Each structure stands twice: as structure tokens, then as C-alpha cells.
Amino acid sequence: DSGVTQTPKHLITATGQRVTLRCSPRSGDLSVYWYQQSLDQGLQFLIQYYNGEERAKGNILERFSAQQFPDLHSELNLSSLELGDSALYFCASSARQGASADTQYFGPGTRLTVL
Amino acid sequence: GDSVTQMEGPVTLSEEAFLTINCTYTATGYPSLFWYVQYPGEGLQLLLKATKADDKGSNKGFEATYRKETTSFHLEKGSVQVSDSAVYFCALVTGGGNKLTFGTGTQLKVEL
Numbered sequence: 001d002s003g004v005t006q007t008p009k010h011l012i013t014a015t016g017q018r019v020t021l022r023c024s025p026r027s028g029d030l031s032v033y034w035y036q037q038s039l040d041q042g043l044q045f046l047i048q049y050y051n052g053e054e055r056a057k058g059n060i061l062e063r064f065s066a067q068q069f070p071d072l073h074s075e076l077n078l079s080s081l082e083l084g085d086s087a088l089y090f091c092a093s094s095a096r097q098g099a100s101a102d103t104q105y106f107g108p109g110t111r112l113t114v115l
Numbered sequence: 116g117d118s119v120t121q122m123e124g125p126v127t128l129s130e131e132a133f134l135t136i137n138c139t140y141t142a143t144g145y146p147s148l149f150w151y152v153q154y155p156g157e158g159l160q161l162l163l164k165a166t167k168a169d170d171k172g173s174n175k176g177f178e179a180t181y182r183k184e185t186t187s188f189h190l191e192k193g194s195v196q197v198s199d200s201a202v203y204f205c206a207l208v209t210g211g212g213n214k215l216t217f218g219t220g221t222q223l224k225v226e227l
Binding site: 002033035042043045048055056058090092102103104105106107108109 | 147149151157158159160161164166204208213214215216217219220
């Protein structure tokens with residue numbers, strides 16, 4: 001158990017809908033990262049937050065957004081869903097920014113299926 | 116940009132065989148290198164890491180050495196078990212640790 005929790009574990013929805021994925025980092029970790037794992041794209045970095053502020057953006061679509069709240073949990077919002085958004089979405093956390101903080105610990109993931 | 120190249124799978128071995136999964140990287144600066152493992156139906160678990168050249172990461176019988184001259188971080192285990200069957204991902208982080216860049220993953224199947 002990494003200490004990172006994600007809910008829900010599974011999510012099934014229809015095209016055009018909007019969903020919210022939730023992540024709670026390890027106790028004391030200030031950085032939260034979101035990754036997408038799909039069969040065709042592999043593991044792709046989406047976005048990072050550090051202590052409530054966006055720090056880095058990867059291959060995140062404009063239909064997707066995220067935020068980190070004062071209690072440090074994070075939510076990833078996916079809207080106008082398409083079939084191709086079906087994937088496993090992982091959250092990871094690390095302690096701080098900087099060389100000593102670069103180990104990321106992953107949650108169990110949320111499997112999103114868009115029908 | 117940064118990239119990680121892993122050997123194609125699946126790799127099928129008999130129990131107690133020697134394992135090598137090759138990983139090479141391209142990165143600006145001096146990356147930290149990682150191996151993560153994903154068991155069926157589960158998330159990613161950190162297996163081992165190395166943060167500078169010639170460092171050896173090790174855990175649960177697995178080892179990998181950070182080779183700057185060959186830009187490699189090959190994963191090895193002397194004697195695999197059926198329970199090692201999983202997908203193994205090589206990854207790197209550069210700079211302030213903003214994002215992990217992953218390889219495509221190598222599936223390992225260990226048979227009795």
C-alpha cells in the first residue's frame with residue numbers, strides 16, 4: 001500500500017458526459033501528479049500540482065482540468081468524454097519539489113470506461 | 116525531449132531462470148532512474164531507483180545499475196519466481212522532478 005488513495009476504482013459512463021476522479025496523496029506529500037495509461041499511448045504525464053498550484057503540464061487535453069485543494073487532495077475533471085478517453089488514470093504523490101523529493105508513489109488507479 | 120526505450124515483451128522464463136530487462140534512456144541533464152512494477156489489476160509500485168551514475172538500486176532480489184556511459188539502467192534478477200510475473204516499467208525524472216517519463220513496459224511471464 002503506497003498511501004495514495006483514489007476513488008472511484010471503476011467508472012463507466014457515456015460519451016459526452018463529465019466525470020471527476022479524486023486522489024488523496026500520502027500524508028505530508030505536497031505534490032500530486034496525474035497520469036493516463038492507455039493501450040495505444042502507454043503511460044503519459046498529464047499534470048502536476050504542488051501545494052495547490054499548478055506546476056507542470058503534459059499531454060493534457062483542453063477538455064480535462066485538475067485542481068488541488070487546501071487539504072492537498074486533488075481532483076481530475078474530464079468533460080465531453082470520448083471513446084478514446086477510456087483508460088486507467090493514476091494519481092501519484094511526492095514529498096516536495098527538488099532532488100530529494102523525486103520519488104513518486106502511485107495510487108491504485110481509476111479505470112474509466114466510456115461507452 | 117526525454118525518452119526511455121525498453122525491450123519488447125513478453126519475456127517468458129522458467130522459474131529460477133536469470134532475468135534481464137534492458138532499458139536505455141535519452142535525457143537532458145542528469146536524470147534519476149526508476150523501475151516500477153505493475154501486477155495484474157493493480158497500480159504501479161516503485162521497485163528500485165538510482166539517482167546518480169554508478170549507483171545500484173536493489174529491492175526484492177532485483178538490481179539495476181545507473182550506467183551514464185551507456186545511458187542504460189538494465190533490470191536483473193538472479194532467480195525469478197512465478198510471483199514476479201508482472202509488467203515492468205523503466206522511467207526517468209529530470210530537473211526538479213516534475214514528471215516521470217516512462218518506457219512502454221515489458222511484460223514478464225514466469226512459468227513453473
